[in-house]
Amino acid sequence: MISCADFMAEIGNYLEGDAAVEVRHQLEQHLAHCVTCQVVVDSSKKTIQIVTDSGSFDLPDPDLKPIASEIMNKIRKEHGKT
Amino acid sequence: MGDFGEIPLDASSVALAVFRENYGFVPRLYRAQSSLPRLVEAEAALASAILFQHTTLTRIEKESIVLAEAAGRGNKYSAALQWQTLLLLGVSTERLAQLTSGDSPAVSAPALDQCLAAAWASFICTLAAGLCVDPDFAPPPLPACAAARAAPGIYRGEMNGSPDGSAFAFFREHLGFVPNLFRAQAARPAVVEAEAGLIASLLMTEDALTIRQKELVMLVACAWDRNEYGLALWSELLRRAGMPLETCDRIAAGDIAGPDKPLLDFAARLSAGESDLASLREHRCTGPQILEAIAATALAKFLNTLQIGLGVAPDFEPRPVAWPSVENISNLSAEQPRPTDEWVPVDPDLETVNAVRSGNIDAFEQLIERHSRRVYRTLVGILGDPEDARDAMQDSFLKAFQHLENFQGRAKFSTWLVSIATNTGLQRLRERKPLESLDESGPEAEETFRPRQIRAWTDDPEQLYSQAERRKLIESNVMKLPAKYRIAVVLRDLELLSTEDAAAALGLEIPTLKTRLLRGRLMLREALAPHFTRRGSEVAN
Numbered sequence: 001m002i003s004c005a006d007f008m009a010e011i012g013n014y015l016e017g018d019a020a021v022e023v024r025h026q027l028e029q030h031l032a033h034c035v036t037c038q039v040v041v042d043s044s045k046k047t048i049q050i051v052t053d054s055g056s057f058d059l060p061d062p063d064l065k066p067i068a069s070e071i072m073n074k075i076r077k078e079h080g081k082t
Numbered sequence: 083m084g085d086f087g088e089i090p091l092d093a094s095s096v097a098l099a100v101f102r103e104n105y106g107f108v109p110r111l112y113r114a115q116s117s118l119p120r121l122v123e124a125e126a127a128l129a130s131a132i133l134f135q136h137t138t139l140t141r142i143e144k145e146s147i148v149l150a151e152a153a154g155r156g157n158k159y160s161a162a163l164q165w166q167t168l169l170l171l172g173v174s175t176e177r178l179a180q181l182t183s184g185d186s187p188a189v190s191a192p193a194l195d196q197c198l199a200a201a202w203a204s205f206i207c208t209l210a211a212g213l214c215v216d217p218d219f220a221p222p223p224l225p226a227c228a229a230a231r232a233a234p235g236i237y238r239g240e241m242n243g244s245p246d247g248s249a250f251a252f253f254r255e256h257l258g259f260v261p262n263l264f265r266a267q268a269a270r271p272a273v274v275e276a277e278a279g280l281i282a283s284l285l286m287t288e289d290a291l292t293i294r295q296k297e298l299v300m301l302v303a304c305a306w307d308r309n310e311y312g313l314a315l316w317s318e319l320l321r322r323a324g325m326p327l328e329t330c331d332r333i334a335a336g337d338i339a340g341p342d343k344p345l346l347d348f349a350a351r352l353s354a355g356e357s358d359l360a361s362l363r364e365h366r367c368t369g370p371q372i373l374e375a376i377a378a379t380a381l382a383k384f385l386n387t388l389q390i391g392l393g394v395a396p397d398f399e400p401r402p403v404a405w406p407s408v409e410n411i412s413n414l415s416a417e418q419p420r421p422t423d424e425w426v427p428v429d430p431d432l433e434t435v436n437a438v439r440s441g442n443i444d445a446f447e448q449l450i451e452r453h454s455r456r457v458y459r460t461l462v463g464i465l466g467d468p469e470d471a472r473d474a475m476q477d478s479f480l481k482a483f484q485h486l487e488n489f490q491g492r493a494k495f496s497t498w499l500v501s502i503a504t505n506t507g508l509q510r511l512r513e514r515k516p517l518e519s520l521d522e523s524g525p526e527a528e529e530t531f532r533p534r535q536i537r538a539w540t541d542d543p544e545q546l547y548s549q550a551e552r553r554k555l556i557e558s559n560v561m562k563l564p565a566k567y568r569i570a571v572v573l574r575d576l577e578l579l580s581t582e583d584a585a586a587a588l589g590l591e592i593p594t595l596k597t598r599l600l601r602g603r604l605m606l607r608e609a610l611a612p613h614f615t616r617r618g619s620e621v622a623n
Contacts, residue, residue, distance in 0.1 A: 008533075012600035016581070017364075036536050040607075043539045046614065047607040050544060051575045053369045054556040057468075059458040067472060068450045071479045079443055 002030050007037050015044055095119065097126035104134045106170065109163055110215045111206060117370050117549060118290070121377055124276070124283035128205075131276040132198045142171050144199040146181055151203030153182035158221035159210035160203065166219045182222050194269060197391030205384035212357045212376030252278035256286070261315060262394045263385060284377050288452050290370035294323060294430040295342055296378045298333065299349040303382030305334035306353035308405050311389045312382060314398040324433055327401070336406030345375055350406065352379045366578055431495035439486060450479055453496055456577060457503045463572025464507030465514075466561050474510055478503040497583050500573075504587040511565060533604070535611030543614035559609040567602030574599050 007030050013019040014027050031037055097119075101108045115122050133144050145168050152160035165178055209215075249271040253260045267274050285296050297320050304312030317330040332338075338346050344365040351358050352375075362372050429435075431452065437445040457478050461471035482502050489498050540546065547555065560568055573584040585595035 011604075012596055015600070015603070016596070036533070039536050039538050040533045043535070043611060043614070044603060044607050046539055046543050047603060047610055048575055049363070050552060050610070050614075051556055051560070051571065051606065052366065052578070053544065054553045054576075055370075055549065056553050056556045056560065056576060057459040057462040057572070059455050063472070064451070064454055067475060068447055068454065071450055071476050072444070072447050074476070074480060075443060075446060075483055 002026050004030075004034060004037055007031075007034070008040075011037075011041065011044070014041070015048070095123065097122045100126040100130050100134070104129075105163075105167060107218070109218050111159065111163070111210055111213065114213045114215050115209075115373055115377070118373055118377075120283045120287070121280075121373070124280040128273070128276040128280050129202070131270070131273040132202045135272060137195050137270070139195040139199070142168065142173060144195065145171065146173070147196060147199035148203040148206070149178070150181045150184075151200050152207055153222075153224050154184065155203075155207045156224050157207040157210055158224065159215050159217045160207045161224055162217040162219045162221040163206075165222045178222065183225055194267065194392070197388055198267075198270070198273060200391055201384045201388040204387040205380045208352065208380035208383045209376060211355065212352050212359075212379060213373075214357055214359060249274040249278065252282065256282075257319070259397070261397050263311065263315075263389050263392070266392045266394050267388075280381065284374065284381060289455065290368065291345070291374045291378075292430050294320070294325075295345060296374060297323070298342060298346055299375055299378040300382045301330060301334055302338075302346045302349045303353045303379045304386060305336070305403060305406055306350050307383065307386045309386040309389060310400040311394060311396045312386050313403060314396045314400050317401050318398045323430070331401055331403050334401065334406070335404045345371075348372075348375055349379045352376065353383070368578070429491065429494045432491065435486065435489060435495055438483075446479075446483055449482075449495070449499075453499055454479075456496060457499060459572060459576055460500055460503045460569075461507045463560070463569045463576070464504065464511055464565065466565065466568065470510065470514070471507075474506050475503070478506045481506060493583070497579070497587075500577065500579065500583075501587045504569075504573075507569075508588075533608070535608050535615070537611065537615040539611070539614045540616045546614065555610070555613060556606075559606055562609065563602050563605055567598050567605060570595060570598040571602040571606065575603070 007027060010019060010023060010027055014024065019027060031041065097112065098108055101112060112122050112125065115125075133141060133148070137144075145164055149161060149164035149168060152164055161182060165182070168178055168181075169175070250260045250264065252275075253264055264274050264277065267277075285300070286293060291299075297316055301313065301316040301320060304316055313334055317327055317334070320330050321327050333346065336350065338350075344361055345367070348358055348362050357376075359372060362375065367375070431449060434445050434448050438449070454475065457475050458471055461474045461478070462468055465471050465474060478499070482499055485502070489495060493501075544552065560571060563571065569588065570584065573579045573587060574581065577584075579587065581592055581595060581599075584599075585592045588595065590598075
């Protein structure tokens with residue numbers, strides 16, 4: 001039976017669904033009886049979901065137009081357009 | 083209920099006022115979509131034009147049609163909402179029971195309004211099934227019968243009705259013609275205008291799914307509905323956007339491969355009446371993306387029901403498609419490797435990129451508008467500073483323009499652009515913050531992570547805060563991560579790049595990227611835990 005340290009060494013692949021079948025089987029055996037690792041897995045999955053759904057660092061619409069215009073002005077200037 | 087935005091809609095929302103005025107409250111079906119207010123507003127406008135505004139049918143007659151259709155489809159959510167609505171409008175429970183048991187509502191008005199009500203039923207039933215919304219009220223008993231369908235061809239009038247009206251301007255401007263389906267509704271310009279509004283809000287935006295992805299969802303939904311009209315229309319629109327008709331035919335027949343497969347499988351299942359939200363979650367689709375997939379499927383169902391009811395002739399030659407069947411669903415769900423010469427999605431930017439290369443410099447502005455959010459997020463992730471990110475964003479787009487000839491199309495344009503932005507950001511970071519290096523090649527893989535926060539999280543942590551609060555919380559904590567972890571998290575969990583693309587953009591080996599991503603995620607987990615743990619939960623042993 002693997003230890004919590006072993007589990008934590010493989011948790012990245014486990015969360016990504018990349019763990020080999022045999023390794024995954026061992027990890028799940030460990031998870032079945034280890035509440036700490038269950039909590040870490042569950043909360044890590046929820047962390048990823050919350051981050052993905054957060055819409056963080058979105059550029060506000062009012063900021064977009066002036067930036068796009070400035071870029072286009074520079075491009076047109078470079079190409080001798082007005 | 084699926085989590086697509088528990089936040090309340092803006093108090094100034096017109097949609098809120100429409101629903102409150104006509105239902106007395108805001109049904110869960112619409113509250114569940116509040117992460118995309120543009121969609122809810124467009125749906126409210128369409129509900130208003132079809133159901134709430136005065137036409138030759140009374141509201142009770144129209145709501146009765148919706149109830150009968152919802153009951154015929156066995157859709158508990160919609161049946162419960164319609165039952166309660168009609169009850170409040172004064173319809174007796176005896177009559178309501180007749181309607182839910184298959185008794186057709188008696189109407190004596192133009193069939194167009196009847197078809198519109200049936201199409202609306204199709205729309206909300208698909209939305210409710212897709213979103214897995216709990217009913218607002220206890221559902222009435224429903225018969226165990228097959229889905230009711232509008233009889234085809236009951237209306238064939240006004241096919242040439244005044245396509246010059248302002249309601250048609252949208253279609254002429256964006257499609258270059260007015261499809262027969264909308265011409266056939268010339269007697270209801272307010273409805274056509276609301277339909278155009280929903281199409282614009284849902285299908286012509288790029289902030290969740292791409293336009294191409296949504297058009298493919300429409301195509302698949304039409305194929306599963308065996309709707310020749312819709313299939314010919316969406317095939318033609320995809321062809322105009324650069325997808326070969328043969329590819330459209332193959333996808334319509336259920337032969338789907340490529341990165342959009344999970345999305346299109348979902349649309350196929352939902353068209354067949356089954357919602358598999360978990361599969362999209364597993365494939366890392368965001369809430370707004372899932373919501374758009376559901377809404378696009380519902381819109382296809384709406385238009386298909388309307389077309390069948392009105393008996394509208396196709397605008398284009400029907401496609402010779404072998405209709406997908408239930409067997410295709412099981413095939414779709416199997417993880418079968420496909421040969422690499424199978425369909426590879428056409429880069430939606432390729433046409434615009436080629437236009438710029440051919441000398442149409444102004445077309446580059448479209449690329450800026452489409453991708454500025456992605457570029458900005460990437461740069462904030464690297465630089466950790468919004469002002470720096472805005473500045474670096476200009477540099478990135480200028481570099482992309484200058485090197486556009488070097489873009490060879492091996493990756494999608496958006497991926498290529500993110501690589502340029504990443505390099506621009508990394509260069510700036512090295513110049514401005516030499517101490518915060520991304521290049522440390524320390525023994526990351528050997529670092530031992532020991533979780534300190536080991537209290538169980540609440541089952542539904544996203545319900546604890548509004549979307550604005552969550553966003554603030556995530557942004558402040560992502561900013562606190564060391565740069566090398568922060569950028570890995572931003573590229574994978576916010577930009578949703580694949581591991582391979584994120585590693586390539588950063589010039590890292592895949593194992594290094596994976597290690598940094600894991601460390602970033604676990605550090606974030608530690609930082610977020612105090613906000614999401616169950617109250618009074620025990621510390622795990």
